[in-house]
Amino acid sequence: MFGFEQFVTLNRWLTGFWRLAWLNILWLAVTVLGLGVLGAGPASYALAKYLDRWFRHGETPPAASTFFRYARELRWHPVLMGLVLQAAGAVILVNLLGLTDWYLRAANLLALAVLWIIAVHVFFVMAAMDLRGLRAQLSGALLLGLGSLHWTILGTTAVLASYGLMIRFAVPLLALFGVALPAAVFAAICRRILRDLEADPAPSRTARLPRIAARSAERTDALPRRSPSASDRATTLQKGTPA
Numbered sequence: 001m002f003g004f005e006q007f008v009t010l011n012r013w014l015t016g017f018w019r020l021a022w023l024n025i026l027w028l029a030v031t032v033l034g035l036g037v038l039g040a041g042p043a044s045y046a047l048a049k050y051l052d053r054w055f056r057h058g059e060t061p062p063a064a065s066t067f068f069r070y071a072r073e074l075r076w077h078p079v080l081m082g083l084v085l086q087a088a089g090a091v092i093l094v095n096l097l098g099l100t101d102w103y104l105r106a107a108n109l110l111a112l113a114v115l116w117i118i119a120v121h122v123f124f125v126m127a128a129m130d131l132r133g134l135r136a137q138l139s140g141a142l143l144l145g146l147g148s149l150h151w152t153i154l155g156t157t158a159v160l161a162s163y164g165l166m167i168r169f170a171v172p173l174l175a176l177f178g179v180a181l182p183a184a185v186f187a188a189i190c191r192r193i194l195r196d197l198e199a200d201p202a203p204s205r206t207a208r209l210p211r212i213a214a215r216s217a218e219r220t221d222a223l224p225r226r227s228p229s230a231s232d233r234a235t236t237l238q239k240g241t242p243a
Contacts, residue, residue, distance in 0.1 A: 023067065041083065148189065
């Protein structure tokens, strides 16, 4: 029986699919406005920021105005990140097309896998974590992807399978979900990882400092309680004897 709750659930899913399609169109628009190379970084950051606020916090503000605001939020920093990723990808692809030695091709395939792990996580790191600088954000994205490698493999497999189905049966869907689909998959993965990190934080070093201070204080207080030795009593008697 199709009741009211099932209708609400279906409406929520359809609204989510429509929002993903609209975000994909906004990503294409910002990328084109930035002449492709310069616009891909800000568009990817805005998409990651919107999905992070949606999936982790349940916020669904108006998509267009919020997306353009997020794209301008960090100014040139997402542009530089996008240029770094595109330059690394171009170098790896040129090497794969030009090299013939199998071990060099294997090394470049490994580099391509590492670049994929960084690319699918780095904009979520920029949006959700307090890391400053390109080096720290790239390292954080790589550690986040390698630390949850099983989720990265499952997410990549799901994205490739979805692309295969769309190419086989519904090519026009690539224009609606070509970028938003992998972004949504890895937004869900990052939501799970970040919630686990927030629920089980690593113990800080500062938490152990009061214990060390307390132990040193106990040792210091124990020194005056030490019983005087024979040499100490003899010294005291010599000082008290009149000349």
